[in-house]
Amino acid sequence: MEHVAASQPGVLGAFSPGQSPGAAQPTTAGPHEAITVRGVSRFFGTHPAVQNLDLSVPGGTITGLVGPNGAGKTTLLLMLAALLAPDSGTIRVAGLDPVTQAREVHRAVGWMPDAFGTWDSLTCTEILTTFASAQGMSSAEATAQVPRMLATVHLEDMARTPARVLSRGQKQRLGLARALVHSPQVLLLDEPAAGMDPRSRADLRVMLRDLTSAGTTVLVSSHILGELEEMVDGIVVMARGRAVTSGRPQDDQGPSPASPVPVLRTWALRALDHSRLTQWARESGLPVTAWQEDQLRVEVPDDAEAARILRHALEAGVEVVSFAPVTGTLEETYLAMEGERR
Numbered sequence: 001m002e003h004v005a006a007s008q009p010g011v012l013g014a015f016s017p018g019q020s021p022g023a024a025q026p027t028t029a030g031p032h033e034a035i036t037v038r039g040v041s042r043f044f045g046t047h048p049a050v051q052n053l054d055l056s057v058p059g060g061t062i063t064g065l066v067g068p069n070g071a072g073k074t075t076l077l078l079m080l081a082a083l084l085a086p087d088s089g090t091i092r093v094a095g096l097d098p099v100t101q102a103r104e105v106h107r108a109v110g111w112m113p114d115a116f117g118t119w120d121s122l123t124c125t126e127i128l129t130t131f132a133s134a135q136g137m138s139s140a141e142a143t144a145q146v147p148r149m150l151a152t153v154h155l156e157d158m159a160r161t162p163a164r165v166l167s168r169g170q171k172q173r174l175g176l177a178r179a180l181v182h183s184p185q186v187l188l189l190d191e192p193a194a195g196m197d198p199r200s201r202a203d204l205r206v207m208l209r210d211l212t213s214a215g216t217t218v219l220v221s222s223h224i225l226g227e228l229e230e231m232v233d234g235i236v237v238m239a240r241g242r243a244v245t246s247g248r249p250q251d252d253q254g255p256s257p258a259s260p261v262p263v264l265r266t267w268a269l270r271a272l273d274h275s276r277l278t279q280w281a282r283e284s285g286l287p288v289t290a291w292q293e294d295q296l297r298v299e300v301p302d303d304a305e306a307a308r309i310l311r312h313a314l315e316a317g318v319e320v321v322s323f324a325p326v327t328g329t330l331e332e333t334y335l336a337m338e339g340e341r342r
């Protein structure tokens, strides 16, 4: 559980997290909760795909939705996107009710399914233009916006190419452009990176971070935990239709809205002179979580804080050899949380 932990106040002034402008604050509800789910259930026949689920996602953050196959992630995303009605409970997305305000929700939400069905004979431009006008954009707006979106997902060279010619990864990128074409407030992505090449995945990470800096809220389901780790502010683990929080499922007793568990990245720092590093870490009050051989490990909420720590170390005369995020800890945490529930 080293990697995912409650955010702690900075130790000594130099290491106070959360000071960078625009940095997402996943531990507390942001300026608004962009997604709230209360007591939601959805059955398929007698099978409960989602059971009495509570969830709150703060605005302007990226939340990862993880869980084993059949946990109910897609069912939840479909309900949030106003594409599937819950059997019970209430949902608000961008302040809207998907049950009674489906049309408004469709405009406020960008939805990217895991497999994006396209009209094979239409070109990429035609497909995006059709979605743009379905979202109420004028033809002039769509004409300006569609090439921008194709450029964003690096499909500008395929603007006139029929969808049937696209590879799987290119189709995924077109699906992302479709989800973004109307500048939604909330973005729901179901396995967005599946089929994408490494460059496109890296672009996706940067794009999502830019969008959240501008206020968009992102809920993204993925089984690729290493990738989520680099992308999300917090995670929600689902198992058997319920949210699993802090290793425990919600019980049926009452409202305990599951907030995303914040993801604090662990960074490893190594220096030329180990004893100087130890002394500096002690004197500065750096919140060291572990020493591993000659490296110290520290939890860092965001890149701005990492930059502050590095600057502080260099100014203190520590000859830093390497300072980089440790990967793989989200997977360890997930397996620990989810393993008990299978």
Ligand SMILES: Nc1ncnc2c1ncn2[C@@H]1O[C@H](COP(=O)(O)OP(=O)(O)OP(=O)(O)O)[C@@H](O)[C@H]1O
Pocket (backbone or CB within 6 Å): 044, 047, 048, 049, 067, 068, 069, 070, 071, 072, 073, 074, 075, 076
């Ligand atoms: N249309 C449907 N009809 C019947 N059962 C369904 C339907 N859609 C989903 N289910 C069932 O509901 C449960 C949850 O499915 P869901 O697709 O939401 O899971 P998931 O967490 O997205 O899984 P995965 O990680 O494999 O995509 C599963 O047991 C699934 O079989």
